[in-house]
Amino acid sequence: MLEVRGVGYSHDHGVVALRNANLAVKRGVRTALLGNNGAGKTTLFLHLLGILRPSCGEILLDGRPVEYGRKFVGKWRQRVGMLLQDPEDQLFSANVEQDVSFGPLAAGMDEQQARERVDQALEALGIEELRHRPVHLLSHGQKKRVALAGVLALSPELLILDEPTAGLDHPGQRQLLAALHELHCQGTGILFSTHDIHLARSWADEVAVMDQGTVICQGPVDKVLNDPLLMQLLGYDEF
Numbered sequence: 001m002l003e004v005r006g007v008g009y010s011h012d013h014g015v016v017a018l019r020n021a022n023l024a025v026k027r028g029v030r031t032a033l034l035g036n037n038g039a040g041k042t043t044l045f046l047h048l049l050g051i052l053r054p055s056c057g058e059i060l061l062d063g064r065p066v067e068y069g070r071k072f073v074g075k076w077r078q079r080v081g082m083l084l085q086d087p088e089d090q091l092f093s094a095n096v097e098q099d100v101s102f103g104p105l106a107a108g109m110d111e112q113q114a115r116e117r118v119d120q121a122l123e124a125l126g127i128e129e130l131r132h133r134p135v136h137l138l139s140h141g142q143k144k145r146v147a148l149a150g151v152l153a154l155s156p157e158l159l160i161l162d163e164p165t166a167g168l169d170h171p172g173q174r175q176l177l178a179a180l181h182e183l184h185c186q187g188t189g190i191l192f193s194t195h196d197i198h199l200a201r202s203w204a205d206e207v208a209v210m211d212q213g214t215v216i217c218q219g220p221v222d223k224v225l226n227d228p229l230l231m232q233l234l235g236y237d238e239f
């Protein structure tokens with residue numbers, strides 16, 4: 001559905017974050033992206049939503065190169081939803097209900113439809129009681145759940161999550177995984193970055209590994225996670 005082909009990208013100050021990166025995100029598949037701090041995972045994800053534009057190479061949506069005009073990007077972001085690594089970057093409304101309903105309303109739903117989506121998303125993540133709370137007073141983990149509810153409310157075809165379980169307590173992680181399982185059963189593709197190799201092993205269909213701006217492999221979980229050299233690179237050589 002979404003493909004990164006030979007993408008290079010340098011941040012400000014000339015920091016090279018992506019070098020000839022390749023990744024194929026297949027429809028309905030759960031892909032875990034592993035890689036050490038600074039490997040380029042977040043930078044790659046920001047390309048998958050058109051927030052960053054490659055310096056070279058291309059991004060393909062349904063096999064065709066993406067465009068960066070307002071209209072194309074609007075449709076692209078209705079189909080692909082993303083939970084940013086830091087929920088502070090994602091929440092901007094005064095209270096939880098307004099924030100979660102923003103996406104559905106912006107996508108053209110009426111108040112009733114948007115309210116139903118908000119109800120479902122808050123319930124799925126076990127945060128109904130936060131509905132009327134001011135966003136700036138929430139804890140980090142609560143903000144993360146609210147940001148995720150905002151993405152779930154949009155029912156994207158592909159959901160990209162940048163370290164979704166980081167900072168969540170155990171019940172929060174379970175609710176998140178249950179909500180993602182439900183989406184996956186309905187056919188939603190899920191691409192997530194994580195430092196939790198157990199999560200990748202137990203929950204993904206495919207794993208991709210990044211190192212120094214390049215995706216060094218992508219394949220079935222068993223194959224990738226049983227490769228001793230890759231495990232050593234990720235610091236998991238004791239497994």
Ligand SMILES: Nc1ncnc2c1ncn2[C@@H]1O[C@H](COP(=O)(O)OP(=O)(O)OP(=O)(O)O)[C@@H](O)[C@H]1O
Nearest residue numbers: 011012015017035036037038039040041042043044
């Ligand atoms: N806004 C920025 N300006 C300059 N350099 C940046 C910026 N954001 C990231 N970088 C650099 O780009 C490289 C890739 O960073 P990125 O955030 O994509 O890594 P990551 O794999 O997501 O790491 P982490 O596991 O810590 O989240 C790093 O060298 C980082 O220092």
Ligand SMILES: [Mg+2]
Nearest residue numbers: 041042085162
């Ligand atoms: Mg990151």
